[in-house]
Amino acid sequence: MNAHLAIGDMTAAMAAIGRAAKTAAAALATATTDRKNAALLAAAKALRQREAEIMAANEKDMAAGREKGLTPAMLDRLMLDSRRIAAMAQGLEEIAALPDPVGGVIAEWTRPNGLKISRVRTPLGVIGVIYESRPNVTADAGALCLKAGNACVLRGGSESHHSSRAIHAALVQGLKEAGLPETAIQLAPTTDRAFVGAMLAAAEWLDVIVPRGGKSLVARVQAESRVPVFAHLEGNCHVYVEASADAEMAERVVLNAKLRRTGVCGAAETLLVERAAVNTHLPRLVKALLDAGCEVRGDPEVQKVDARVKPASEEDWGTEYLDAIIAAKVVADVGEAIRHISTYGSHHTEAILTEDAGHAARFMNELDSAILLHNASTQFADGGEFGMGAEIGIATGKMHARGPVGVEQLTTFKYLVRGNGQTRP
Amino acid sequence: MNAHLAIGDMTAAMAAIGRAAKTAAAALATATTDRKNAALLAAAKALRQREAEIMAANEKDMAAGREKGLTPAMLDRLMLDSRRIAAMAQGLEEIAALPDPVGGVIAEWTRPNGLKISRVRTPLGVIGVIYESRPNVTADAGALCLKAGNACVLRGGSESHHSSRAIHAALVQGLKEAGLPETAIQLAPTTDRAFVGAMLAAAEWLDVIVPRGGKSLVARVQAESRVPVFAHLEGNCHVYVEASADAEMAERVVLNAKLRRTGVCGAAETLLVERAAVNTHLPRLVKALLDAGCEVRGDPEVQKVDARVKPASEEDWGTEYLDAIIAAKVVADVGEAIRHISTYGSHHTEAILTEDAGHAARFMNELDSAILLHNASTQFADGGEFGMGAEIGIATGKMHARGPVGVEQLTTFKYLVRGNGQTRP
DSSP states (O other), rough: OSSSSOOOHHHHHHHHHHHHHHHHHHHHTOOOOHHHHHHHHHHHHHHHHHHHHHHHHHHHHHHHHHHHHHHHHHHHHHHHHHHHHHHHHHHHHHHHOOOOOOTTTEEEEEESSEEEEOOOOOOOOEEEEOSSSSSSSHHHHHHHHHHHEEEEEEEGGGGHHHHHHHHHHHHHHHHHHTOOOOOGGGOOOOHHHHHHHHHHHHHOOOOOEEEESSSHHHHHHHHHHOOOOOOOOOOEEOOOEEESSSSHHHHHHHHHHSHHHHHTTTTTEEEEEEEEGGGTTHHHHHHHHHHHEEEEEEEHHHHTTTOOEEOOOOGGGGOOOOSEEEEEEEEEEEHHHHHHHHHHOOEEEEEEEEEEEEHHHHHHHOOOOOOEEEOOOOGGSSTTTSSSSSSSSSEOOSSSSEEEEOGGEEEEEEEEEEEEEEOOO | OOOOOOHHHHHHHHHHHHHHHHHHHHHHHHHHHHHHHHHHHHHHHHHHHHEEEEEEHHHHHHHHHHHHOHHHHHHHHHOOHHHHHHHHHHHHHHHHHHHOOOEEEEEEEEOOOOEEEEEEEEEEEEEEEEEOOTTHHHHHHHHHHHHTTTTTEOOOOOHHHHHHHHHHHHHHHHHHHTTTOOOGEEOOOOHHHHHHHHHHOOTTOOOEEESSSSSSHHHHHHOSSSOOOOOOOOEEEEEOOOOOSSSHHHHHHHHHHSOOOOTTSSSEEEEEGGGGTTTTTTTHHHHHHHTOOOOOEEHHHHHHHHOOEEEOOHHHTTTOSSSEEEEEESSSSSSHHHHHHHHHHOOEEEEEOOOOHHHHHHHHHHHHSSEEEEEEEEGOOOOTTTTTTSSSOOOOOOOOOOOETTTTGGGGEEEEEEHHHEEEO
């Protein structure tokens, strides 16, 4: 399809895709676990078999990306090699190995009148996934939606267009081999940004939209969408260290939270230290961060600790760096830490490091973030680390899904009521 | 406040209310169960004490309603008397007696690395409720939101304006006596329809909007809202009767499903009968309905059964009558019943009456309605009947809440992770 369609054409294209997706969703909703897993395993095999084809497609994207002057980090996210293709295939196999959420009984009870009520998981229906130029998302997102019995419409970034099409072909081969509708996983027919607009307006066809990508993409989706959204807007994560924390543990956890991987949404962006720990913990933490190559932007009290500390501005408290930079501030106590995080945080993930159980309880009770940790690294904010298997992202909204969004979060439920002729008085 | 404010003023009024609600929500999120219950019980007491005041306010609404030419059904919904005020007060006491969902542990598990993860219920935040002229909703909705730890903004119909204000004053008295913020339950300052527009745009202040009322209200909210919506658009509920069903049971259940109360969303609107039951069950069911005063609009096969049956048009299959009228159709089998319901239904509540367990399983598995019943009346579609306590409505959407929306459905959750210094490899 032409990459420059008019808006009306986009709407028509979305409607055609949406109609096919609805039909596929009805078939998937009652597909057996074995059949869905067969499709995933066949797709994994197809990914391996088509390695040369996928790498050739990826080379086209890489060449165009270099021409366009993409940054090395962007080119690295775009690049596929044997190892990454094998990892994608293995990812599909891991999703096949997860328990099937559909049909699972969430709760059941019997009423005094003898009615037996159960609440069982069902698919959501059709999921739209809008993402940037990470070709592996095509495989991950398609597989997660399929496992949860949902059809999906995938709209990847234009830079990864050829790679996504090649990966999508392998997914379709898997669906075909398992006897499932090919339209269960559809790729947007164009990378024109106007198609995103058509998806956001497609409340008739899509049950939910999952945006995966940078701040501006997610913000656009949240602002414009007529379809419910599972979004994580930002991960401005905090670590708050108290004087009662074991200093060696605090150093290990802070370094891990900030530097294990700086580009993930669970990476810590601000360090808060209790004033009582200014002489005991703060110098050690700041030195360890600086020595590990992390830039530290501190308030006046933190600046006093080490000449290498740069001054923090008001803007730093609200910034998700996704880089080896951390903002640092001294706070009076857990109350001030909570107020700071409530003011500047993004409701993603926050950790308290303390031996004071009361302070930990208060921090975890009063803060309204998706994930709150006591004496552990914020980098555990991840579906795999939670034992949920692969995830499509970490949601910071409050509706339906929150925290890691895995196969279970891609379902809804219905009530089944079994009687023997009961009527309501 | 003046009832004719400009749009800009509406937005400003909503922002002021929203800001106060957010502050109240933060206090409510950590309020103890005892304190929330104390507010509910004090509000119940205040409702009883203020009976004369509430009835005087209601008389103003009734007089204006008669002047305006409201239908007897609308006037009946609007009318308050001693019995109805006592019932409202008792409703608040019943909500106080419900378990507090906030802080409840939904799931907990330990990871191989020793991290203890739990998923605990938390309030949603601020809930907007938009409803029509049933004054009791002011008490019910305010109390349900409060019990779940949410602040709320209530916008009732203009016809019940004085009654709602008087009821709201009793709720505020309860909040005050319990030491909770008065702005935990706020009433819209104007019944101007433009204020509804300001609420629908208030994504910054409201976490969810619950519309309660007729089709046009709910449709407007769903079409315009920038805030997530828990809506039930319609209850076009079906009863499907097979030849294997006990005929006496089928008659009792069909009569109850249609006629117990015709104005509730769980009332049956279409009767489907298996062709094999045309001579055994259909005549008896049609006669019983007609004899009970119900109009029957049938397809040609149903029309043959009784001269009193009127012809059904295509429009009848999609109509929620909310009246003593039922559409009736003969279908070949459970497959055709499922297709009919999928085509014309509203995903609310459907029942199958049969002794065939396989057909029942297929009906309950393949249909995607919030509530599916086997051998029981559709009128059980109700939070109280499900054992959930009072409900704010029955949601037919798939996101977050589905089916009866009680206190538990007015919450979200967060993850608490407890460690002893774990870092992520």
